[in-house]
Amino acid sequence: MRHVLRSLLLLTVTVLWLTTPLAAKPLNLIILHLNDWDKMDSAGRVASVIKAEKAKAAENGAAVLVTFGGDMISPSLMSGIDQGAHMIELGEAVGIQYGALGNHEFDFGPEVLKQRLAEADFPWMSSNTLVNGKVFPGLDGSQLVEIDGYKIGIIGLTTPETIFLSSPGATVTFTSYAEAGQREVAALKAQGADFIIVLSHGGEGLDRELTRTLRDVDLVMGGHDHLARTVYDGRDMTAAAGSQGEFVAKVTLTIDRVEKRGKTSLVWSPAFDLIPTRNATPDATVQAKVDGYLATLDKELGQVIGSTSIELDTRRASIRSVETGFGNLVADASRAATGADVGIANGGGIRGDKVYAAGTELTRKDILSELPFGNSTVKLELTGAQLRAVLENGVSEVEKGAGRFAQVSGMVFSYDASKPAGARVVEVTVGGKPLNTAGTYTLATNDYVAGGGDGYAVFKKAKVLVDGDAGGLLAGQVIDYIKAKGTGGSKVEGRITRLD
Template identity: 45%
Template structure:
């Protein structure tokens, strides 16, 4: 990740070495190039190819005397596997991105991921030995690992007290009821990234109504609560902000049916990877075939009960992140912006107001997104 000057962004350093006894450990970091569409880095930030960057970093570390090399990564498991195969001088890969714990060997490289939200602590112990051979010095690295669950671990008293202090202040503001749900609301990560959900329907219905749009689309990856709310649950401001924590703004764009279709194709293009771009929609019915190649999976789209027309114009309510091309939604930027991020309301506020106006909401699975085989 590089800034305008071609150097690591934000003053970061590309590599680091640390002495450990008589040996030197080298560290490097890489992040998936998809960060460009998974976040909003701005035009001044560029992403160099991961494997080429890693090779250059390893060469630099070797020149600096590194005996053992550890890569800190934030990319998919498959990308870490490719890195291990392509850059065999990396001894250990400590990765992120997946939300479940993984330990794996790939081409002689240990790969270790410790899940998310500190549910696990990963401990890696490296037994390192340097010896002389006919070809010169050789370092043997034998890694060992532990995956330690945090369940039952007593919190640090000082930290727990400080957390409780802040939570008490937040609860005063956020534990205010907004309304109730008469049906189960599902915001589980695996659901909102692969299929129609009641939480997705609630959010997309809210922004469609608020902005008086023909259709609405939001990304499942922006729904973060990862939980079930049972029927009869009283929803609070805290619940909605937990679901929509990013401060996204609801926006309105007029675009062609062809560009809307392209957006929906993008939305289902990585469903097998549970990518955050999966669409949660309102005002339309999407039928797609996940077995087809990405980019040609949409079988049928209906709006107001009629087939989508490529040349027709539709008013789409979405969020500012997607409008800027986030999660691969480049086609939304081709439309005419009617309400931009400066004029639009906060997405979380839109949802709170929608629930409060109804008192009790009852979103259901309606067949808005249908998978065919």
């Protein structure tokens, strides 16, 4: 399919070439950009905004490129079912023509990514995602498009942090932005590129570093940091569209060739818009696809994922005051998904308020109603002393039944609630060894408490290894954990002991 698309593009270019003298007139070029869009809900509205923009551009004789800045196939509930295939279809349906690879594209491993890339009608690019020195199979490093006699180079780049943010496998490596960018820019320039756009999944810091270090990069359309942003310093331009199709980032360029003392050079002037999609009337065709997937999702949510071998208690009074099987399950699942030393689940994040008897068949819906907040899992590094402070906060309001109560994984602790808050934790072991207050530990928890919620200010002092934007969905991790184990729940085994 991809080859068909490319030949069509070539054909268009050839026709233009024959009918228009080379760069006889300025090029009006509009770039419409999305990034960090992994949840399908907005697809109908995004499609209608893009369609309207294309219609306007056609009236004004402007060319349009629709680009994507990475993170599409994960994480979402539906991705947990079809590993992101639906988003590839919706990406095509809204009109995406060029995509950059994001870290989340590797969430299901390199083999699934290859399948998704093969399904896509549009080229995905990442010039710094390599296997044995070559760009990852199914990806391109860059593309060169010719429009009205102007050659536009488009390069893809992906955050090198993908190596620990996702699951690219043992053979995939990520080189630096500067190194891969330089190589690709040189190749495009050698082919006569007039204007170079980078689709970057690396956040604002890397985007701006790139425009500073590589003079020939003219425009960076970004992603990864979920920011809706445009920056223009008179020469370099970066823009990104937030996340989840909330906005379409639009860059309008007038590109022209000028002659000065016998030398031809390119000049351009930009305009920037962030077009909100929230009030758009959904495109009927695309919305019908979304509705179809929502119906599939609803059916799949009712499917049994495992049956619990033990009683699982999520009653409010239990989950906020004592170790429970369900609390252990959530903390274990987030720890397993991130490979952290320990895991923490705040009792207030678990909301089902019920008891599942041993032998109960668990569905995805059960897990979603227990974890309704859509939190993602964060991985932090903290000292033993900070970890102790985490547990102190966890038991500091146990008599009030506060949501901060800490369900734990990978560690065992005791506390005395007759003592003042902040001085209640008595004994802590991690992986069977006494807590070393000067040591460092990795910890998995949800993005709400990691941001200081439920009194966990101490987390804000910890080093962030995987942040909420890069982390997986907590509910999805619990579902995967149950599916992998076949049984839901991790039995109550004395992880938390109240001494008073």
